[in-house]
């Protein structure tokens with residue numbers, strides 16, 4: 001049985017970097033609104049709480065991965081512990097703690113058009129494992145639940161896995177007591193997770209091998225920001241330093257991103273030259289075989305390797321790289337298609353995430369189950385057929401939080417606009433001139449194509465052929481366009497249940 005439903009104006013789902021940021025924006029820009037955060041885990045942090053593998057750190061700089069409203073004062077690349085401390089400070093400084101409900105997993109969300117509200121079913125779990133159902137009614141849903149399953153990572157199945165006599169560990173479920181001392185470890189994968197984990201375990205393990213199916217682009221640099229260091233020496237206030245350094249980083253990133261499209265081969269050579277220099281002359285021959293990806297630069301995330309620690313480990317002979325395909329697992333390791341066998345005591349599957357849709361919540365709209373893949377997005381944050389809901393999905397080629405801040409401003413502007421119009425519901429609606437437009441996937445695979453997206457793209461909503469139905473993934477245009485998005489151009493339908501039920505047309 002549900003206890004009496006609690007009622008709130010805005011329900012934020014998820015207490016990761018997006019959800020905590022959403023709460024601050026709401027508190028500052030819509031001070032009259034009641035809000036709550038519900039979070040399935042027992043604490044805040046999201047990604048930075050879930051992942052506990054050795055060495056876990058950001059691969060974006062924290063000047064742009066941090067919020068625009070909270071200066072970052074540490075080294076650009078931060079550990080999960082530093083990011084969580086930063087988030088903890090934000091919660092304390094803004095007094096958010098009392099409104100975050102931990103161990104509350106949302107399982108269903110039903111839109112009731114007659115009442116213009118979401119009825120949320122959550123399960124509240126206790127220390128002893130017991131669970132209690134709970135109902136919350138919310139005017140608006142601010143989905144900050146991320147994009148992947150937090151309770152499991154993605155591990156492909158390979159023949160013979162059951163024959164392997166050692167542990168097979170996914171970094172997302174790193175056992176606290178896993179002892180790697182003196183053991184031979186094979187890490188499958190070469191993305192950001194593998195690049196982070198490998199240098200963190202080479203001093204303990206006897207031997208570490210990065211086994212990749214195909215190469216990844218890496219970029220190296222010092223884990224320091226000269227401009228920030230100089231501004232600090234000049235005793236410039238932290239808020240100024242944060243803003244100036246953000247602008248400089250974003251300026252440089254815009255130029256780099258543009259070059260990846262206008263002169264991709266030149267960028268490829270530069271990135272490979274960086275790796276060659278980091279590996280040193282004795283290992284330079286490895287670059288063509290192991291660090292020359294098949295894709296063009298920035299079609300997948302470029303893993304930043306601070307202080308070149310991964311390459312240092314290779315240089316010192318503590319780690320090695322193998323590019324090959326897995327034939328099968330055997331008792332003592334992994335047999336490769338080339339015929340080679342990699343001996344292993346432990347295998348780490350740094351093979352990515354399991355993309356999920358809207359937090360695995362069963363959504364319905366006036367009794368009809370929602371098929372998210374049939375929705376068309378409005379500016380990559382709202383969706384046709386889904387009233388009073390915004391989703392924070394960050395950038396691939398820039399820090400996630402830049403978009404979380406932009407969407408924060410947008411949602412607050414929309415909520416104020418609804419109040420001014422006396423509307424209780426808003427839903428994106430295709431105009432007659434939009435009906436026939438070409439539909440495209442949420443992210444164009446030609447533009448950005450990491451494995452987890454390709455595996456899950458068919459579950460995600462579509463984008464259209466023109467604004468506002470685009471999901472551009474381009475911070476540099478969106479930073480100007482989203483704040484100016486016309487809320488009265490006919491693509492958003494407003495409703496008040498006093499003049500009839502707020503039931504969106506089917507998508």
Ligand SMILES: Cc1cc2nc3c(=O)[nH]c(=O)nc-3n(C[C@H](O)[C@H](O)[C@H](O)COP(=O)(O)OP(=O)(O)OC[C@H]3O[C@@H](n4cnc5c(N)ncnc54)[C@H](O)[C@@H]3O)c2cc1C
Pocket residue numbers: 013014015016017018019038039040041045046047048051057058059060061065104105106107144145146147148150193358359360361392394395398399400401
């Ligand atoms: C290892 C790793 C490193 C990364 N590094 C970077 C980086 O350096 N730079 C960058 O820009 N991006 C990075 N990313 C992407 C990263 O996920 C985002 O940048 C960001 O942390 C996402 O924040 P979020 O709050 O939107 O979502 P998440 O961090 O995924 O948090 C979502 C929260 O919602 C909760 N939740 C989900 N479903 C429900 C539900 N049904 N009910 C209640 N609660 C729910 C989850 O428990 C979780 O706490 C990284 C991702 C990973 C996995």
